[in-house]
Amino acid sequence: MELTGSQILMECLKEQGVDTVFGFPGGAVLYIYDELFRQKDNFTHILTSHEQGASHAADAYSRSTGRTGVCIATSGPGATNLVTGIATAYMDSVPMVAITGNVLVSLLGKDSFQEIDVTGVTAPITKHNYIVRDVNDLADVIREAFYIANEGRPGPVLIDIPKDVSINKAPYEYKVPRPIIRETKNFTQEDLEKVVKMIEESEKPYIFAGGGVTISDAKEEAVHFAELVQAPVTCSLMGMGGFPGQHELYTGMIGMHGTKASNIGVQNCDLLIAIGARFSDRVTGNTAKFAMNAKVIHIDIDPAEINKNVSVDHFVIGDVKEILLQLNTMLHKQHHEPWLEEIKTISKNYPLVYPEGLTGQYAIEKLYELTNGDAIITTEVGQHQMWAAQYYKFKDPKMFITSGGLGTMGYGTGAALGAQAGNPGKLVVNIAGDGSFRMNLNEMITAVRYNLPIKVMVINNCVLGMVRQWQTIFYDNRYSFTHLTDINYDSLADAFGCKAVNITTKEDVEPLLKKALEMEGPVIINVVIHMDEMVYPMVAPGAPIDDLITE
Incomplete structure (x- = not known):
């Protein structure tokens, strides 16, 4: 059947299971908003007070539900008002699809009213972005955008839709979304066996859990892994909740405002196992003096993070949940009671404290x-x-x-x-x-x-x-x-x-x-x-x- 671009957008959103969008209308997206009005029984649209609020709402919707967040803005200043929110999602690896309107295809590149090269602006802060010049390409672009936002290391994708593309017609046929498969092709059995060997040779292991544990929904696997290794665990800011804060092995946050137990422990360990973390400067402080006494294992889905900030002794590239699942079947329970007692003593002697009164x-x-x-x-x-x-x-x-x-x-x-x-x-x-x-x-x-x-x-x-x-x-x-x-x-x-x-x-x-x-x-x-x-x-x-x- 033939549908307008705006109708194709709605149908593709429904294909992807989207039922909630955040946005702010304007001239270049009027046809899209007209279709949203017609399909108000299929979508909850939340009109924010500012486009930046829409992008942050879509970001947090994604983080809190595990579903892809969607936001919509008009061309020009509407699109640029999304930029901070897109960059926020990009830095924290959040799957989000931002949809912007633009001027007519014939007016692109002519400094038209409320025209901005939003794909040029957002190229450094998206996993990918598109400007759709032909309505016949629209459905495939939307489907690909949702796939890219979620595969591998997640992140935001932007789709820029000129106004005439939103009203022109093209054939549409329903398609089942392409499944997201957890990445396992980049690591081998030998990679995992080396991890096990390094753990077995360690006397003072420490686990550093980053945002990848949360993104991969690998909390249960991380807890089982830590209990097998019998190692204390610290989290980055983005790793909070990926390992439960009430667990006896948890020692608090690491880094600039980390606990003494976590910071001193990482500096004194002989094996640091970093899981889904990117070793940001707020975590490492002086990288030349970070974990100097330790061999470092880095488990991460993104090859670009390996040896980027901290040199490692061994790495495994792939989905954190899948890697931990396999490691947990290979590991025998280790025993590091003296090391755990050492860390507990530091925690006891140097707890987090604050002044009396209202703080x-x-x-x-x-x-x-x-x-x-x-x-x-x-x-x-x-x-x-x-x-x-x-x-x-x-x-x-x-x-x-x-x-x-x-x-x-x-x-x-x-x-x-x-x-x-x-x-x-x-x-x-x-x-x-x-x-x-x-x-x-x-x-x-x-x-x-x-x-x-x-x-x-x-x-x-x-x-x-x-x-x-x-x-x-x-x-x-x-x-x-x-x-x-x-x-x-x-x-x-x-x-x-x-x-x-x-x-x-x-x-x-x-x-x-x-x-x-x-x-x-x-x-x-x-x-x-x-x-x-x-x-x-x-x-x-x-x-x-x-x-x-x-x-």
Whole structure:
């Protein structure tokens, strides 16, 4: 049958199992939105307050559900407003399909009104992108885009559709989506046998779990592997939940704001097994002094990550879940009681601590207790993000949704919308800083409009906290443009049509936080802390990770 380009787009989205899209209409996508109106029984469309919010929502929808997130924007500024969200998804390997409109094919390249070369702009931050100049190519492009977004190391794909392509007609025939097959072709039995041999020869192994464990949904396999190896486990920021935070082998986050046990342990181990991690600078500190006493095994799906930042002694390239499944059948349980006791002693002697009184750490710890670790947590970027990683114990993948690689302030509220839309029965809490929150707080309007009952806990210190922390430690207290004007959150919530709760004393935290979590609809929870609260431990830039500033 013959369909318009807009109809083909809808049919292909249905082929891929898409039922929720986030977006903002405009001239170049009017035919697409007209078709969305006709097919409103088939799709939930969430109109965000800004295209960036749509991209963050699609990103978090994907992270929290395991399904591909979809966002739509018009040409020109609509398309460029997606760029930060696309880059965020790219840095954290999130499968997302961004659909943009463009001017007529005949007007491309002529500096037409609201024209932008969005494929040129997004080439460095997508796995692939397309501009569809012929409606006859549209269906195949959409199908290929969803496949590319999900195969191998996932990531965002952009499809740019000129306006006439969205209305021109072409034959359409339903096709079953191409299956995603876990990658096993790049490793051999010998590769796995060498891993087993290195583990058996080790006396002090340490496991470093990255975001690949979460992306591959390999939590059970990772736990079994760690219990067989009998090794302590640390996670990167993106690995949180890939290994449960309550497990006795877990020692906390690694890196710039990692625990002493994790950082010292990795420096003292004789075998470091990195699983689905890319050895970012925030993890390694001074790479020349990182895990100097250890042989390093790197398990990752992306060959480009091998020996990119840290030289390794052995690597296995493939899907993390499949590799761990096979290793777990080959390994006999190891015994490293003295090593585990050594790490436990470090943890006991150097626990995470924070000052008395009302602090962000205390509020987040209470949030964990009141939710029993069952909430989906999104964050903005800054001190509050690090405190969330340190003090909220994540038990499952897909429950900690944060911008790791790009560090996108303004990510959390849009992300909370996407997570809530994808998980309507779940409690979703965005842990925010007041600086990050104000960047995209307009998305609270979206939460109210669609009755998405997100809770936003603003750790409010009236400064850009992480920047101020650096200014305190490294810039001789020169606080250049990091002080913020406070917001009346009661008035803000009233204007947006949501509720607000203000917490100003330590004694208020538990009762008022409990009250806020039980309220219906979106709620802003204003937690007022002192501007000089710090994130500790901290590793100075260029220092080895066991050289920790603790106060």
